[in-house]
Amino acid sequence: MRFGLLGLCCASLAVAADLPVLIQNATILTVTNGVIRGSILLENGKIAAIGEKVLAPAGAMVIDGSGKYVMPGIIDCHSHIMIEAINEGSVSVSSMVGIGDVLNPEDIAIYRALAGGVTTANILHGSANSIGGKTLVMKMRWGRSAEEMKFQGAMPGIKFALGENPKRAGNITGFGFAAPGQAARYPATRMGVEDVIREAFNDAKVYRASWDEYKARTARGEIAIPPARDLKLEPLVEVLEGKRLVHAHCYRQDEILMLLRVADDYGFKIRTLQHALEAYKVAKEIAAHGAGVSTFSDWWAYKMEAQDAIPYNAAILVRKGVLTSLNSDDPELMRHLDKEAAKTMKYGGLSETEALSLVTINPARQLMIDNRVGSLEVGKDADVLLYDGHPLSNFSKVLKVWIDGHEYFDRDADIQQRTRLEIEKKALIGKAAAERSLSRPAGSGQTVRVQGGPAL
Amino acid sequence: MRYLVLLVCAIIRVTVASGQTYLIRGANIHTMAGPDIQNGSVLIRDGRIAGVGHNLAAPKDAKLIDARGLQVYPGMIDAGTEIGLVEVNAVRETEDTDELGRYNPQLVALTAVNPSSEHIPVTRVNGITTVATMPEGQLISGQVSLIHLDGWTTRDMGIKARAALHIRMPFIQTEGRRVFVPDNESGGGAEPGAGFANAKRDFDKQMSDLNDFFESARRYKLARDTKAPDFKPDLRLEAMVPVIEGAEPVLVTAIREREIRDAIAFADKQRVKIILCEAPEAWKVAKEIKAHDIPVILGPVLALPLDEDDPYDRAFTTAADLDKAGIRFAFATLTGSASLSSRNLPYQAAQAVAFGLPHDDALKALTRNAAEIWGIGNQAGTIEEGKFADIIVTDGDPLETRTRIHDLFINGKLVDLNNRQKDLYDKYINRP
Numbered sequence: 001m002r003f004g005l006l007g008l009c010c011a012s013l014a015v016a017a018d019l020p021v022l023i024q025n026a027t028i029l030t031v032t033n034g035v036i037r038g039s040i041l042l043e044n045g046k047i048a049a050i051g052e053k054v055l056a057p058a059g060a061m062v063i064d065g066s067g068k069y070v071m072p073g074i075i076d077c078h079s080h081i082m083i084e085a086i087n088e089g090s091v092s093v094s095s096m097v098g099i100g101d102v103l104n105p106e107d108i109a110i111y112r113a114l115a116g117g118v119t120t121a122n123i124l125h126g127s128a129n130s131i132g133g134k135t136l137v138m139k140m141r142w143g144r145s146a147e148e149m150k151f152q153g154a155m156p157g158i159k160f161a162l163g164e165n166p167k168r169a170g171n172i173t174g175f176g177f178a179a180p181g182q183a184a185r186y187p188a189t190r191m192g193v194e195d196v197i198r199e200a201f202n203d204a205k206v207y208r209a210s211w212d213e214y215k216a217r218t219a220r221g222e223i224a225i226p227p228a229r230d231l232k233l234e235p236l237v238e239v240l241e242g243k244r245l246v247h248a249h250c251y252r253q254d255e256i257l258m259l260l261r262v263a264d265d266y267g268f269k270i271r272t273l274q275h276a277l278e279a280y281k282v283a284k285e286i287a288a289h290g291a292g293v294s295t296f297s298d299w300w301a302y303k304m305e306a307q308d309a310i311p312y313n314a315a316i317l318v319r320k321g322v323l324t325s326l327n328s329d330d331p332e333l334m335r336h337l338d339k340e341a342a343k344t345m346k347y348g349g350l351s352e353t354e355a356l357s358l359v360t361i362n363p364a365r366q367l368m369i370d371n372r373v374g375s376l377e378v379g380k381d382a383d384v385l386l387y388d389g390h391p392l393s394n395f396s397k398v399l400k401v402w403i404d405g406h407e408y409f410d411r412d413a414d415i416q417q418r419t420r421l422e423i424e425k426k427a428l429i430g431k432a433a434a435e436r437s438l439s440r441p442a443g444s445g446q447t448v449r450v451q452g453g454p455a456l
Numbered sequence: 457m458r459y460l461v462l463l464v465c466a467i468i469r470v471t472v473a474s475g476q477t478y479l480i481r482g483a484n485i486h487t488m489a490g491p492d493i494q495n496g497s498v499l500i501r502d503g504r505i506a507g508v509g510h511n512l513a514a515p516k517d518a519k520l521i522d523a524r525g526l527q528v529y530p531g532m533i534d535a536g537t538e539i540g541l542v543e544v545n546a547v548r549e550t551e552d553t554d555e556l557g558r559y560n561p562q563l564v565a566l567t568a569v570n571p572s573s574e575h576i577p578v579t580r581v582n583g584i585t586t587v588a589t590m591p592e593g594q595l596i597s598g599q600v601s602l603i604h605l606d607g608w609t610t611r612d613m614g615i616k617a618r619a620a621l622h623i624r625m626p627f628i629q630t631e632g633r634r635v636f637v638p639d640n641e642s643g644g645g646a647e648p649g650a651g652f653a654n655a656k657r658d659f660d661k662q663m664s665d666l667n668d669f670f671e672s673a674r675r676y677k678l679a680r681d682t683k684a685p686d687f688k689p690d691l692r693l694e695a696m697v698p699v700i701e702g703a704e705p706v707l708v709t710a711i712r713e714r715e716i717r718d719a720i721a722f723a724d725k726q727r728v729k730i731i732l733c734e735a736p737e738a739w740k741v742a743k744e745i746k747a748h749d750i751p752v753i754l755g756p757v758l759a760l761p762l763d764e765d766d767p768y769d770r771a772f773t774t775a776a777d778l779d780k781a782g783i784r785f786a787f788a789t790l791t792g793s794a795s796l797s798s799r800n801l802p803y804q805a806a807q808a809v810a811f812g813l814p815h816d817d818a819l820k821a822l823t824r825n826a827a828e829i830w831g832i833g834n835q836a837g838t839i840e841e842g843k844f845a846d847i848i849v850t851d852g853d854p855l856e857t858r859t860r861i862h863d864l865f866i867n868g869k870l871v872d873l874n875n876r877q878k879d880l881y882d883k884y885i886n887r888p
Binding site for chain 2: 108111112115280281283284298299300301302303304306307308310311312316319331332333335336339342343345346347348392393394395396397414415418421425
């Protein structure tokens, strides 16, 4: 009976299997409720208690946090890790495709992001399309299946893109996303990008009306033929109905204002402007629309539309009342979003809490998951980081990462297993080399047979 | 005669209009040449450091800089960049790093440095006063130049026009090639491993051509020196002469372990001095690098591991590994992409500190070591009398992002900490 129970426990992926974790004597950066010197208890996947003194429940793993810092897991509002396909570049409206169909849970970038403190990421398509594919919010539950990594309850999204990237595929002198031999693709200008988006929402409105009419007729008891489903327009109808968040890649102020106008005209909201390196020029208009901005800390000069990018972007936006976050868009940058946040203190003078908010509670709000993650509050998911120093210091690093109270990264364990991996790698290489030399004796092109094995 | 002119041009005399004299007082001075000087002074005159110590008397004409409670460091040196040669990565017209052809030792980076590049004021405000800027190409791309991040013209900016010859070590390029996978079972198709065989053949050809080119330079020098009757000046080979004479080092970009080993063997064979560049796998060859006393200009610390099964912190710990092995090294951002901005040089070094590099050694790598490796150790890298007055005054550790630079001296000139990005900030924070 006993092993029967054990077997059940092992088979279960439920976080309840994790022992409670109590971190004591640490500096706890809650982000939303100031800094507490004391303890934090993770239990049943949630933050169970935070305070100067918290009693350890029976069986709890107690960690001495003296000299260490605790903060909420970092949330990256713009990432392309763990997906096998980035751009469906053949059309400029590709709302029929979705990230959910191309997830690779074994992408090593997940583990590396985790080691840099990222616990949640908004995974998007690329920027080749005026209207791109359907996005998903994922938790970095390394070792689990793609399905198990999905952030249950998070709103789905859709990627839009403005400016150089979507128009480049249309320009015959352009480069980048068009496949060899592919014909020029409308649009090739920013004017065309606006038109493509307007046309798409025009169609979406007509499509929605056809369904509304069908539903009304059947409600009246009439016999009606349902409209054909349109997989491209369905996500856009969800946008119109506020059931899908728009994350729009953009750079220049003119295109930002264009998109806000289009959204106002068609009656939907832009949830986040992504990159938006000139957002600081139109902060007032962005705040009035209610859009958030997810930007880089200090990237610039890599393309023409990034020429007026300034590292003060985030600080100006915060000061002007725009909900702002910092994102990575890059598997390397993703590993030090904490240090990126520190740059906003240098450029624009944000406070420690404001800086940390840019990579925690603010992206959580942008993704509408702030009731679950983004700060250290009792009842929230136990997505927690332990640092060996202040997270905003360049000399600090992540020691441990928990998601839903389960430990997914431990620096000591990582270092300990390196030797074992090295031995295993050597053995595998040795085995492959031995098999290769067996299969190809010198001077012989003949097939050989390893004893007991298949023909090689 | 022509080559004499070339040689004279090789070292640019830095002339600074004798400007303001400054006395920085009351600071904690990190000279990098000995112990820190608490409550010390630095006298700056005619572009040079004219005195360092306690209680320096203020000359009558000196402008006093009250630095009580502040820190003074030598300006930091980014040992490898493309500053001045590229303005906007995606716009070909603004890019001057990559010339056509494989043998371009005669090209000099300083020629194409744009003194009005916006990258210059944006970079220096974080305390970087000097950079190596380099042509980038397939094999021999040209001469790396050392420049100050201030000056009216390239002549003002140049410290050393021909600091090293940049070579990208040939390598067996299998990635990015079409590899024909044969169907050996059916007896058709090419030999197994044809992709590799082709790549290896290309590599061998490149190596032998490279060695031939060095050999040609030797024969050229011999013909020149012996005044051979059929001698004709050749700008390419002329530019090789300081290298084969051992007067000028070769900066060898080498990524993988094999490339680094090849670079060392090449240096032995050709009897030239080399500096390894980028070298993310230098840790695998540390013993040999140390034994040959080859300095390393280490590429970005904030970089992904090269291999999927490398430890996640592989690039973070390489600097500490080299340091432990006693190898002289400096940091380079190799500013090829947006995230590697030269302005983040100190923060890249800080990441190495977080992962095991002693803090003092990181600072040394950013200042003194970089100057010494680049052959300007007698002119830069420390706060000592007679050196360039390249100095930063800060309110803390320059490796921490939060630290503010109060004053920045380049060549003894108090440099404006403003730039276009700051202007845009001032303009738009005040937009009604």
